[in-house]
Amino acid sequence: MNLQNAKGTQDVPPEEKALKNQLAESLQKIFSLYGFYPLETPLIERYETLAAKFAAGEASDALKEIFKLKDQGDRDLGLRFDLTVPLARYIAMNPNLKMPFKRYEIGPVFRDGPIKAGRMRQFWQCDFDIIGSSSMVADAECLALFENGFDQLGIDVIIKVNNRKLLNGILEQAGITDKETAIVTIDKLDKIGEKGVTEELKTRGLNSKQIKAILTLINPQTSLQTLKEEITAEEGIEGLKELSELFQYIEKMNLKKIKFEASLARGLAYYTGTVFEVYAKESKITSSLGSGGRWDNMIGNFMGGNRVIPAVGGSFGLVPIVETLKEKGKISSGNLTKAYVIPINTINEDKVLLRDMVSGTETLLSTKDIIRKLKEG
C-alpha cells in the first residue's frame, strides 16, 4: 500500500506541535485578558449554510473550494472554510446571547484550492470578534488586543489602520462605480507599487484623471488632516468621523503602535468600516501577522432578515507568527529538550532509559528514581 498524506495536508511533528501548543496557550491568555470567550464550532456544516456567505458578499472563488460531503441520510454537507460562517450561524441560532458577544476560536479550516508554499488544504485560523457593538470602542479594543498581544508574544509590530467608508468616499469623488474591483487593486500598492497599480487600474477601465485622483489621496504619505480638507463625499466624511473617534480611543488607551495608512484596503468585500493589518518591525517576514476590521452587514445578511448585527474583529496569522518568533529566537523546539523517560527492552528489568532529546545522551535510571522525579514534577 502507498502510504502518504492526503494531498494538501501535512502532519505537524512533535517539535512543531509543541510550538503551536505554546502559541495557542499564549493567545488564549491574551483573549481571556480582553474578555473574549472560547467557542468551538463543528468542522462540518450544512452545505447551504456555507454557501450562504457568498450570497452575503464573499468572493465566489472560495465557493468552488468547499470540500463537499454527504452523510448517510444523503444530506449535503461541507467542511468549513473559515471560522466566520460558523460564528454567524451560532449568533443566528442563539438569539438570547447577551450582546456584545465576544468570542475567539482557534481551529482548522479547509479549502480545496491550489497548493503553494504556506497554502495547504487544511490550515488553522485564529479569530476574535466582538458582535453587537457599533461603538468605535470595540474597534479600539481589537487594536489594543493586537498591540498588547504582540507585546506579550515578544514581537515589535506596527499596526496600520484605515476605513473602508473613507476609501469608498475617495473612489466616489473620483467617479468610480465599481469600487470593490478598484479596492482589490489598491490593496496591492505595497506589493506592486504605484506604477503597478496604475497599470492594473487602466486595464480595469479607469482613465488617467481618475487614477491620478485616487493615487493623490491614497498613498502611504497621506495624512488624516489632508483628507479632512479634501473629502466631500458623504460616505468619506462618515469614514473620517469614525477614524477620528477611533484615534481618540487609541490615545486614551495609550496605544503606541497604531498608524493611519490611507493605502491600506484589505481585499475582502465584507468589510464595512475600520480595517487594520499588523506587521513585524525589523523582520524578514513581510506578510502580515494579523489583520481584521469591521463587518457590520454579514451576520444580518446571513440571517436573511433586516436586522443589522454589527461586528468587528481580527485574525492572528499563526504561520507567520511562528516564523517571526523563530527568527527572533523567542521560541525553539528546545521546549522539547527536557530529558524524558523512555522504556526499553533491557535485561535490567528495574531500569529504564532516560534520553535527552537534543544531545541524544542516554542514562539508565531505576524505576524508583524515575517515579520520584515524576512526583517532584
Next chain:
Amino acid sequence: MNLQNAKGTQDVPPEEKALKNQLAESLQKIFSLYGFYPLETPLIERYETLAAKFAAGEASDALKEIFKLKDQGDRDLGLRFDLTVPLARYIAMNPNLKMPFKRYEIGPVFRDGPIKAGRMRQFWQCDFDIIGSSSMVADAECLALFENGFDQLGIDVIIKVNNRKLLNGILEQAGITDKETAIVTIDKLDKIGEKGVTEELKTRGLNSKQIKAILTLINPQTSLQTLKEEITAEEGIEGLKELSELFQYIEKMNLKKIKFEASLARGLAYYTGTVFEVYAKESKITSSLGSGGRWDNMIGNFMGGNRVIPAVGGSFGLVPIVETLKEKGKISSGNLTKAYVIPINTINEDKVLLRDMVSGTETLLSTKDIIRKLKEG
C-alpha cells in the same frame, strides 16, 4: 434560510469550551511529564489509508461510518474515524523516528453512524501511545500515567488490568475456536451478568461444559494464583508471564490503584496483550474514564510488511471525565465568571462597561482604568 447544525454535530458554547480547554491543558502537562510528545495529524486522510485498518482486523461496521469526500483532483478521501490510523501512517512514513516513539494527540474524529446521547458524529479523542517497545515497562508506564494523571485531575480511580493472551489461553483450553466472538460476549460480563453471558454464549454455539469452563476461570473473583495453577495452554502461560512481569513493575513504581481482573476483555480485535480500563470510584458515572492496551500487530499489518512494530497505549474519555469532574465539583463554568471589559454604545465615550458574567452586575469604568487593570493582569 434554515440555520442549524449539521446533523450529529454541535457547538461547544463558551462555558463548556473553557472547561474543555482547561482539561486539555491538564492532560498536556501529564503527557509531557511522562515524556509523550504532541503530534497533530490531518483530519482528512486518503480513503485507502482509512480502509486499511479494517484489513488489519478492526470490526468492519466502522468502515460504513467513514465520511467520504473527494478533492478537485477526484481523489478518494475520508475524514479520520480515530487517531490510531493516522499514527500508524505517520510511523510508516517516518522510518527514521527514534524508537520508542511516544506521542499523544487530542483532536476531533468523525463517524457517520447512528446518533445517541453522548454519541455524536464529530467527537474528540485523546490518545497516548508508546511505539517500538515490547517491554512490559512500557505497559507499566501507561498505567502509571493513568494512575498519576487521574490523581492530578482529582479523580479517585480503580484501574482494571488483564491480558488477551491469557484470555485466549483460557478459551483454547475450553476448546473454543472463534475466540474473538466469545471475547466480545465475555466483555459484557459487567453489564449483563453471568446469566446474560451464558445465554449469549449458548446462542453463539458454545455448549454448557465450555461455558462452565470459561466462567469458572473468567470472573471478577479469579486470582492470578488460581490461573497459574489452572492454565496449561501455551498462549495462556505467555499471558500470565507478561502479567507477572507487569505487576513487578507496578510494585516497583509504587502504583496503588491497579487491580487484576480476569473478566476484563475489551471488545476490540486489535489488542494483543495487556488490556486495561479505568473507572471512577464512588461516582454515578459508570462508563470507563480511560482504557487501552497493547496492540503489537496493527502497525506492521498496516504497513503490509513482515515487520512487527510493538505498541501500547491508552485513551482518556474526555466526555465522562468532564462529567465526573463536574459531579465532584472539581471544575465549573465559574472559570468564566471573572468580570470582563465589554464595549458599549454610550454617550460617555471614554467609559466602557464592565460586566460580571455570573451576577450580571455592570459598572462603567474609564478606559484608563481598564487599561491599567489589563496591564496588571
